[in-house]
Amino acid sequence: MVRLPLTSAEVERGQRLGALLRRARGDRSMLETALDAGVSPETLRKIESGRVATPAFPTIAAIANVLGLSLDAVWTEITQPERDGEPTTPGRPARERLAS
Template sequence: MVRLPLTPAEVERGQRLGALLRRARGERSMLDTALDAGVSPETLRKIESGRVATPAFPTIAAIADVLGLSLDEVWAEINQSDGEAEPSGSGRTARERLAS
């Protein structure tokens, strides 16, 4: 399977995600966080550094849970400045946008 190159917006979202996870992790070790989330420390390192800009949803959900972050917080942080938000009054929820 050939992966398409990431867009600049995807790269930026990945960097914001990594920064959010690093901040949330605080003084907690990367090893402990990764093991508690059921991912490898290398995977967590790559996500935090932005090298994996589009990690799998279950991976992010597990890491967020371990760090006490809601998925709403993660979504808001990574989509804060790239124009992803729907205009108010559009009537579409985030779940509906993802499903389309």
């Protein structure tokens, strides 16, 4: 199976997801968090570092659950337009713009 290259929007979303999970994890160890979520510590490390920009939904759901994050909060955080106020695609709503 050939995987298409990620778009810049997908890469940015992955970076925002990683930052959100790192903040939510706080002082909790990566190992403890990963094991509680049923994922490998390496998977969590790659997601938090942005190396896995498009992790599987069940993986994110499990990690979010362990960290006490609602999926709505995760989605809202990672789909925010650029912080400088310029949306990725001007004139289109965020939901439509970032659908993959």
